Amino acid sequence: MEFAAVQVNHRITLAARPVNRPVQPSDFRHEEAPVPVPSTGEVLLRTLYLSLDPYMRGRMSEAKSYAQPVQIGEVMIGEAVAEVVTSNDPSLQPGDTVLARTGWQEYAVMPAKGLIKVDGTKAPLSHYLGVLGMPGMTGYFALLDIGKPKPGQTVLVSAAAGAVGQVVGQIAKLKGCQVIGIAGGPEKCAYVTDELGFDAAIDYRGKDTAALVAELARLAPGGIDVFFDNVGGIIHDAAMSSLALNARIIICGAVAIYDKLESQDTGARWMRQILAKRARMEGFLVFDYDHRRxxxxxxxxxxxxxxxxxxxxDVAEGLAKTPEAFIGLLAGKNLGKQLIHVASPSVR
Structure with missing residues (x-):
């Protein structure tokens, strides 16, 4: 296969840190740079689909976390499905498609070792960033290994219409559970009940903790056995007020507080509730499960x-749309997994 010669790499870098405020377009810079050249053992990749995920907000902050922040002037981090343009390693050939952490750019050079081949003839390439990728793995392992749902139990999922939440609720249904989703707006609530098969959905918009607790009491009078938390904030507080005996709480994300990462996270403390309900709360990071892919x-x-x-x-077209789509993701505007379609595979 022959690829046309390319000279310019369009990329998006971090221009400013959003300290205790929402992300805005000026936090990013659109740049042009030379296309990098691979050395021995490396490949030149062309990004096809770019994944946008809430964790990226944390990488924009210097607040202490489980990973190093993106530095000012660096390409924003992100996983992609990419196509091999040129290869200096025998394990990969031009035209192969792989999972790679290319970041927000059209081209990247990566070591061939560690890249994961994906097959677009077996599933849409975009699925390897979603239902067959990190969000799917997150929902699968966090729910089954930490949540341990049992038939007849009640599972509550926040951000239920998002990339992870939609997987979690459906797996819980497959395990014989009653599933309640929390989402923002009637369209998302209809999606999780009518299309995904959740038993009920709660629209959190315009409601305080007390109102959410009242809805949970109506829908789950016996309490919540498994709470899959992607959000934090008042939704977390409402769920913690509604636990069943021996409940399991999975902390997967906290998007409600991502715009306040440089401040101390304060709010209700739930030690007595965890004690009284003999509940367990555990954090989850998907890379701990890479060996079980x-x-x-x-x-x-x-x-x-x-x-x-x-x-x-939810697919936006073109790398230039990435900041806008990311800001929309953080505001809950997406329905389903947020992706950027950067380029189409070469014709073989």
Missing amino acids: AEFLADMTAWLRGGLIRYRE
């Missing part, structure tokens, strides 16, 4: 082929 793929692929899992993607 094959286990996840076997189950998820079978569920998709059997029509047991539905999945929606």
Whole structure:
């Protein structure tokens, strides 16, 4: 396969840190740079689909976390499905498609070692960033390994219409649970009940903690057995007020407080509730489960082929749309997994 010669790499770098405020377009800079040249053992990649995820907000901050922040002037971090343009390693050939942390740019040079091949003939390439990728793995392992749902139990999922939440609720239904989703707006609530098969949905918009607690009491009078928290904030407080005995709480994200990362996270303290309910709360990071990727793929692929899992993607066109789409993601404007379509695969 021959690829046309390219001279310019369009990329988006971090221009400013949003300290205790929402992200805005001026926090990013659109740049042009020479296309990098691979050395021995490296490949030149062309980004096809770029994943946008809430964790990226944390990487814009210098607040202490589990990973180093993106530095001012660096390309914003992000995982992509990319196509090999040129290869200086025998394990990959031009035209191969791989998962790679290319960041917000059209071209990147990466070591071939560690890149994961993906096959666009077996599933849409975009799925490897969503239902067959990090969000799918997150929902699968966090729910099953930490939540341990049992038939007849009640599972509550925040951000239920998002990339992770939509997977979590459907797996919980497959395990015989009653599933309640929390989402923003009637369209998202209808999506999780009518299309994904959740038993109920709560629209959190315009409601305080007391109102959310009242709705949970109506929908789950016996309490919440498993709470999958993608959001934090008042939704977390409402769920913690509504736990069943021996509840399991999975902390997967806290998007409600991401615009205040440089301040102390204060709010209700739930030690007495955890004590009284003999509940367990545990944080989850998906890279702890990289070694079990094959286990996840076997189950998820079978569920998709059997029509047991539905999945929606929200795709913006063009790298230039990335900041706008990311800001929209943080504001909850997306429905399903947020992606950027950067380029199409070369014709073979």
